[in-house]
Amino acid sequence: MPPAREQQAQAAIELIARRRAVKQGPRLLEALRPLDLEAGWQVQQEVTRQLGQAVGGWKASLPSAGKLVAAPIYQPTISRAAICAVPFPAGADTVAVEPELAFVLAQDLPPREQPYTQAEVDAAVGAVHAALEICASRYTDHTGLPFAELLADGIVNNGLWLGPALSAPDAAAFQLSWHIADGPAQTADARHPDGNPRAPLYWLANFLRERGVGLQAGQAVITGSYAGVLTLPMGKRTQFDYAGLARFEVEFRGQ
Template identity: 40%
Template structure:
């Protein structure tokens, strides 16, 4: 079995496994990204799905790595849950593969939804062109799972090839988002997460802050990076650009209420696949 087939099958089944054989482990960005794209093709073929979006952050120079750390990975339609009704009164369901501790692992994010395609082109897209292509913004949760049994033992390049622990995306309600400027509302806010209902409800507040400050910074980079690789953005695709509160471990089968400051809110229950 090829490394791409192995990791694709683990993703589809939700069953982590050991590190790849040493000879198959990527040790640079070019090889890791190539393996990631091979896995993507395998997932799309075997799960009869397609890439519905991407996760990304701005690249940073990592002194420990001795290289630039690129953060990008595809997100698949078969792993994306779209909330059909937006309101704090509606409790939706989000099915995912739970962690070894039987918890839901998620990251609170914003998803930028493209209304217009941006095909590959020789010249770079301007920020204004990318802004104009965005058709909407949604509250979202990145669903987290590694395909490695011991993810802390794998290298960054191995994790990149595997999709950087992404197992899917939960898309909540649309929000009013400033197309240009006025980003203070979405750079930082108070994130409130409430577990349970009534007298047994427990709330926790997080000082939510975007890791790149501007939530669109990674988006602008991603569009042009993909274009250089001959990969376009399709209408309807979603892009998430970084967690506002890191990874949250939350219980299954309980009502969870997420309030993103003044941006909006939603309720759901996590269910194990």
């Protein structure tokens, strides 16, 4: 195995060990740290190969200088249950979530030579759901880390809560409200960070096509938080309202 591949494999082994133990740790040893986005992507893909869990979805955002936002969401970490068990370190009493939309595919978008058009991607979408990305890192402190190291670890993804399908077409902005049991109602002007919630999906379909990966029917793709990160208490029911597009309630518990 070439030295670079050996380093990527060792980095993946360490990140997988933290996932399985539900423990965080310091930065990878200097010799194992990916130094650029391509190396970070390769470590991430090595994690997927060695972890052996099906990819049930993806997170994506439009690329920007120094950032490549494309990361798998593993099927065992995706939940639709009203009481959602979250793999968090022992003693955690809060969970960080991001309100998003999830595009659930009804058709495969496999690798091929010619790019996918927006119409082809739209035709592959079976439904659009309200969703909450569950956020956590395998690093004790991920703030300030080079993006390549975040990319290697799946860009702070720890799972996905998949809510109900929208009652109307997906919107770039809406009034978000949520209410934690025994607490006051809260609101936010929810806006998609890329303006068009489907734009990152179009990009991801062709990014994965070029990489020989592709998207599969049944996978859910989230494309960016509408309201940043919300911190919710474990063990308390929270009601969400996406301005009538979808209403749901969920309670997170550690596992």
